[in-house]
Amino acid sequence: SMPDTDVKINGKKAGSKHQGGFYRFSYNITDLLRYGKKNLFEVTVKKESENASVNLAERRADYWNFGGIIRPVFLEIKPADHFERIAIDAQADGSFRALAFLGNAVSGNLSVKTEIIDSSGKKIIENTSHIRKGSDNTTTSLNIASPKLWTAETPNLYTAQFSLLSENGTILHRTTEKFGFRTIEVRESDGLYINNVRVNIRGVNRHSFRPETGRTLDRAKNYEDVRLMKEMNMNSVRLSHYPADPEFLEACDELGLYVMNELGGWHGKYDTPTGVKLVKSLVTRDVNHPSVIWWSNGNEKGWNTELDGEFHKWDIQKRPVLHPQGNFGGFETMHYRSYGESQEYMRKPEIWMPTEFLHGLYDGGHGAGLYDYWEVMRKHPRSIGGFLWVLADEGVKRVDQGGRIDNQGNFGADGIVGPHHEKEGSFFTIKEVWSPIQIMNKKIDRNFDGNFRIENRYDFTNMQEVTFNWEQVAFPTMENSKSKVSVINQGRIKGSDIAPQSEGTMKINMPKFADNVNGLFVSVTDKFGHELWRWSWRIDQPAPIEPNKQGQLPTIAENQDEIRVNSSGKSYVFSKKTGYLTEVSTNGKKISFANGPKFIGARRADRSLDQFYNHDDPTAKSMDRTYREFDELGVLDSISVYAEGNAVKVNVQYKLGNMTSSNWIISPDGTLSLDYAYYFDGVVDLMGIKFDYPEEKMVSKKWLGDGPYRVWQNRLHGTTYDVWETEYNDPIPGETFTYPEFKGYFANCTWMELKTEEGTISISNETPDSYIGVYQPRDGRDALLYTLPESGISLLNVIPAVRNKVNATDLIGPSSQPKWVNGEKKGRLVFRFN
Template sequence: MGLLFMSPAVPGQENPETEIVYLSGTGPDDGVEWDFFCTAGRQSGMWTTIKVPSCWEQQGFGAYTYGVNFYGKVSDPGISAEQGMYKTRFDVPARWQGRRVKIVFDGVMTDARVLVNGQKAGPLHQGGFYRFSYDISNLVRFGEKNLLEVTVSKESENASVNLAERRGDYWNFGGIFRPVFLTSFPPHYIGRVALDAQADGRFRAEVFTGEALDDGFSVSAQINDMQGNTIVETFEELIPRGSDRVVLTAHPAHVRTWNAETPHLYRVTFALKREGKTIHTVTERFGFRTFEIRKGDGFYLNGQRILLKGVNRHTFRPESGRTLSREQNYADVRLIREMNMNTVRMSHYPPDVTFLDACDELGLYVLDELAGWHGKYDAGVGRKLVEEMVVRDVNHPSILFWDNGNEGGWNEELDDEFACWDPQKRPVLHPQQDLNGVETMHYRSYGETQEYLRGRDIFFPTEILHGLYDGGLGAGLHDYWEMMRTHPRCGGGLLWVFSDEGVVRTDQGGRIDNDGNHGADGIVGPHHEKEGSFFAIKEIWSPVVLLNKSDSVPAHGEFLVENRYDFVNLRECSFVWKAARFRAPGDGEAGHTLVAEGSMEGPDVPPHGKGILKMDMKGMPAGADVLYLTALDPGDCELWTWSWLLSGDKRIPADRKRIAPDILETEDEVVVRRGGREIHFSRKTGELSHIAEGAKVLSFGNGPRFVAFRRSDRHPDGWVDTEAPTGVDRTYRDISGESRLTRFHATKEMENVVVAADYSGVLNRVRWIIAPDGTLQLDYSYRYDGVVELMGITFQYPEEKVISKKWLGAGPYRVWQNRLQGTCSDVWENQYNDPVPGETFVYPEFKGYFGPWRWVQLETTEGRILMATEKEDSYFGIFTPRDGRDALLYTFPETAVSVLEVIPAVRNKVNTTDLVGPSSRAQHVSGVQSGTLRFHFNLH
């Protein structure tokens, strides 16, 4: 039933529109207090009040259960199974006398018994995520107070419902968690409408009345666009005597089709008439579009092949559980689209209807899913829930597929039930199985994905690159996507998962609980904190791609662009360029200052085509350090911003006063003095040990040392020991070896002091030049021949003394070898942080690997450390990135401040690094590696 409009009654005549009165709020922000009694757990055994809608755990009642901890169990003493008893009194307007009245529940977890004025409203409803209603016309008292009583059982009496809905990898909640409202309409009424609107303009509507009707009834329809312009004048059909169904058809000549890139919508208003008089009207929003699966080929929308790129998404917020507002649902859609995604899967149950409204309006393709995580509904309750799901959602143009369960949670007896209620006959999928010519297998390795793509059916994995903390998702996606998007039988892929499902535990002081690693799989945090993968995905899935992107701006300002849109010509997009100068290390602020800017219209490049974007280089001012180029979609939203460094920008601060350094040698040290500052080197190791100035000490030193790691199950030639104990693939061992000092000396050269050390072993030579302006230059070389997953040089510094870092380079997020995308060149800054993955959510992370870079400045309690590089393709490491408490991704040897030629890849929750593509592989290195660093120190 269309429930889009609410109108007051027209005095003196019957109102033909459906009227709606909410008995609850519409979301977590406007809940209405009802009386409530909880039978067990917190605040149980007494009558009090609760906000409706809500998940009662989040209101301080009952107990928490994470479903998968009781996987496959019909019952268990540890499963919270409390009941909630609700009461509220409500008014029914006297003017509704003679009209039909229904009470509608948008979602109740899990079983619901409903009484109105002490009488049963209808049969027990089972299934937590579905809209259901009862006709209570004969139970209510018009113009008086009425009593509504609802008994909600968190665990269903039907074991199959519990196995399908409540033993999954997500939090179980209880309660009336979606809105409750009354609807009122005339005695003869339109019960529901199911639409089929094709891309060529063919329109077909199946209109069902509430009951079989006599002679003299008809249904008319009129189609308008969203601006109110009439597209199809009124057309009408008589309802056959004794029927409750009529079919209306039309065929407008020119329609604007719906797709996720240009989501054009229309409204159709139906009128039920008796002897020509309108007695009931219903309005539905819809879109003209044709979706088809061409077996052995791909997915086609409106005749155009499309690739689905997107994510799985739970209905969730930390404070309110599964109770969301309209604004929150729209925000989710906007955030998904911000990552340049076009698809969302409803894992693992139907969403709020306002989420589907947002997908229709803003543009996202949807896989709408019947619950069934691994367990499945029995046929009896399953048929009822399929009906409720499809009847509610059938007219949303965003829905391309119905999912019958997940990963074995499908009852095959239900596969044909979807088409009973859907005139479009949308295809049905079994996520993680091959059905209807679509193979949806989950979490295949890179090599296995290649094998699946060689099959005859379309490969469309509905879960890939399982996130965990900072692993998976964007890490490895570039390799997968470059393989998948170019394959003739790939339908796309969906990442797991949109956000962490960390709940605010009202029984534990409000801490956010992901149930260990179970819920910590998101691209964004529980409050939608953007993690590094967010921006990597945004760049990888940008529909506008620069094919000749390199370290330098192309000659004559001609950029070769590829249009990966399916429907939009790039002439509908625009581009903005900015030339800027970076702030210097000593400036108080990070970022850059704008020098010049301009804009360009997009070139005429059709979908899936290539062309030239021409930028007028004459407008480029001299002296700029960086060029930014931003692609904007037709709605002026950023698709991606690319950056090019235009200058070396080796501006390293020096002391204003020049003081020639001298040398002081002791039995244990070589000390280079420059005024009151002393730079101490160890005779035993040849390493810088610390810097001092009077009583002040800067504890930067114990380096440079060569450092290298390799996975603990990897042999020196690169192959992996498949018989290694479980978990060894997640640990890394130090393979740096020993470099023995063979020669160490300090000399004066002109105004400088040179301190040099030669080694046998991997580290070859270290040469320090201390200049009169207070700068230090370090030249170093080493040679390692073999397989590594981290390699470079490192210094030590106490982590507890670090306050912040500022750097010129790629940022602001750290990178991994298999996640270099998602950054931009600028001067970035962030304060020290050390969040525990899955428990605290501070981004960007301070620790990890960053680059490419030009300089980095550490602010510490002892002073300031500035380090700059001459290389343009290296990385700097700041301490050891923290894994979750369960160490499921990596355990690295400890490092502090490092300059690296090789950085590690990061695995995902399912696959180790050697299984997720070329960019994740260990590196074979050989020959001499050398570099030059420059330092400047200030002591506090």
């Protein structure tokens, strides 16, 4: 309950006031009850604590502050002689030790019978230990030969059943505890070892939250959170900034996640007397969960160092204790370091494991930059991974405001998923980058022999335990875009013998690619049936669109301002002043695709402009979030039109600017082809050509290319080459949660079909290593990530990276840097309008 609680039974205090909102507490009310009569149970909860340190630790924090009872209340009935708590230490060598604490000192000859039961219900071993008279505890020790070990990859659980027996063997009280055999070892300047194996941490921070219920979650919701993390191939979670429900830890035990279990304290800390009580509550409740690997004492200097030793008083396993954002316990956990500074931290002697990094905001952070960070982190001898910030948006459903989701501006809009777990693009980037099986073949051609280069990045799992599914497919062309992807051949094969943390080659015996096969899918599923990732390859570069050259020669009409070419009901108008395509119509009906090709180039302002900032201007900081479009200073040099064969050509030449030429071909069937060229010399974040089309007339898009999510220069992972389709949408980041977004930059597009209110615009892209831009991504209302120039419908050679909430793009790795371009760029597009 949040955070001060007084309990009365029949008007009398059950005990002292409890202070601390995230911790289990109890009272023995035996002497306050009226047996055989109705009893009055009163609970008073105060939203603000009378203890200033509790408010500092729990309520002066960067998250929603609620009041009231947030977790279940139980009425427990126990016999006079009973178990109060049990602490288990089960090691990887099969040794088992349990401390059983009773509710009071015993006066008779009592004993504890301990039985170990495996997951199938079979009893493995039992033992009986006697309790000395006057004692309130006993220790049981056992040894099991070759137990199945617990790890995040192999979450093997056992059950320990404890029976408190009277002198004649009568069961007085019985309780059970689930546990796992596993050993934790921190090796100085080396890493974290689970069961004698060094592990990499692929983690995320998590708050307990749902829009409708705040921090109150049922069992199903807790399990849902864990399954969501496992779907992203994560193996760890930090319980920032307070302990979670016990059901969440049960899910981590059963499904497999390493847990950092945290004492409250955002930036403020509990005073020592209060903290001592809360550490005991935290540890004694969660001590037996095998998933709990670390205790963390507060967050970002919200630690009371006088409490560091308290954790081991109650933890029989003596787990490592950390200070998130601090250097303590052999771990350097500093938050939000730049790519370069992270490498500096790795040179320190301590184990590098940032407990927060790549701070999300809207569509930034998380997956953006992760590949660069992860390649450095996983390879460095003192780095073991880290924890992204944060799992989900914390938006409250405001019933007082029409049910809108309130993320408190940008404060709660930093999740990998939305408030109802809507999956954003970074979700799939993380899933691919953190897949424990990695297929390293970048390209596959028609002569592919079936040999795949593979890295097994599991810590404990041989690749023989996973399954590969493959499909040879035929993708539809732009001409038959209504067709579905056809599966020509398919198969399934168990993985080959590649040990964990090693690499090798695996051959899949598949037929040679038939002439109609132009794509390959390979997916990998783990031993639990969960797909790790689905890779795709385009086998050949798509064949150029061949317009129908048979038919009537297009007609040409000219005046002093324009050239009009008519062909098979299509009409195209070109300006003699700019050389741009200015009008398109089909059968007399206008399609507002026009004003191009225009060169577009932009660069983000950088920090070298600091000396010119007016730091008293609240908008000054936004300068490095603004992408300034370069002026196109070029002018038309010449434009000509002529017939050649059965086609008409319009050739446009430019001078004194970036655009150098645009050469159009209008075929007898009305197909419009464009060969263009531009020149650029300099540093650029966004570069290509664009056309205008009114966004308000857009209906949907369908494309063959990487999808279904847009990409950024530093977030190219997480998409699959396939046929995708999305309806038009324009969600406001942090306020509306429709995914995947319609607008943005889309990689490896072979063709794209834009359905509009006026008709269909089909674009075949014959330009290698390019992106099709569909307008520009929308930022949140506060424009904290980017302000991009309007780019309409574009074909781009360079797209921007996206920053995170803390660091601008220049600070988050090689993939996030602007491009240095020098020379001419050429491209080819083919258009059809219907």
